[in-house]
Amino acid sequence: MSKTTIIAEPNKQEIIISRTFEAPCELVFQMWTDPAYIPEWWGPSFMTTTVESLDAKNGGMWRFIHRDPNGKEYAHRGVFHEVASPNRLIQTHELEFVPTVGLITVTFEEAGAGRTKMTETSLYPSVEIRDELLRSGLTEGMDELLDRFASLLDMHSQRSLP
């Protein structure tokens, strides 16, 4: 059963995705913004993900490239409006192969002992663009991506045990 909640109300321009992780905010935020981990979770597992840049600070830029088994590339890029460790990220996200620019807000909140609720709100230029992204598999993609992130977090937490 999926542990990811995805809300996309009719006639709205946003998608709200949330998920609770079994790790404290500081660790979740650190792994979320660490370029060394991105290739292991950011995207579908049948593609490879390369980090061209990830500069997690106000005004910092990021660009990731997905490559499918045929070698076709799909690049994503953006810039950080705000990086407020460990609770909030506000950034742009351009899908260069569309191209569409969205405004993404990610919050990390404590959700009981050592747990963190992540909520990502993505705002798109129109209802049509948002709906097209939903139809093209964004929901399933985010579900898999967050599963991968949760697994990585679990492995990391276990390794960190005394």
Added chain:
Amino acid sequence: MSKTTIIAEPNKQEIIISRTFEAPCELVFQMWTDPAYIPEWWGPSFMTTTVESLDAKNGGMWRFIHRDPNGKEYAHRGVFHEVASPNRLIQTHELEFVPTVGLITVTFEEAGAGRTKMTETSLYPSVEIRDELLRSGLTEGMDELLDRFASLLDMHSQRSLP
């Protein structure tokens, strides 16, 4: 009669503002992004405007401060996702005194001999926030701001005549 067109359709999260200026794209873009001119047009004339920063490049940050006659300050800030001279700007805009972060796309298109059509599309986190901004005088504010910009452009064009 106002020369500014403002479109805010019911139940949408955006405001689309357009205006045609009597100057070529290159000049309009240059003046729009030049920190030396900002205090003369960016904001209402009853406030003073100070540029803390304006770095018009991808990932560059900007922050402007309005000060009313009583000395009260209202700061605006953002970061540029894309600066594509002379045709497009994509940037964030945070009204620090609200605070609300919007995604702003400004395009400059040729509109006949030596004329430029500017279109600014501002996307906000909700219909409610957008409507509140409209109620709080954003429309009148943009109208005055664009009048000031057009006057400045006219003065500059006249000074540049041989």
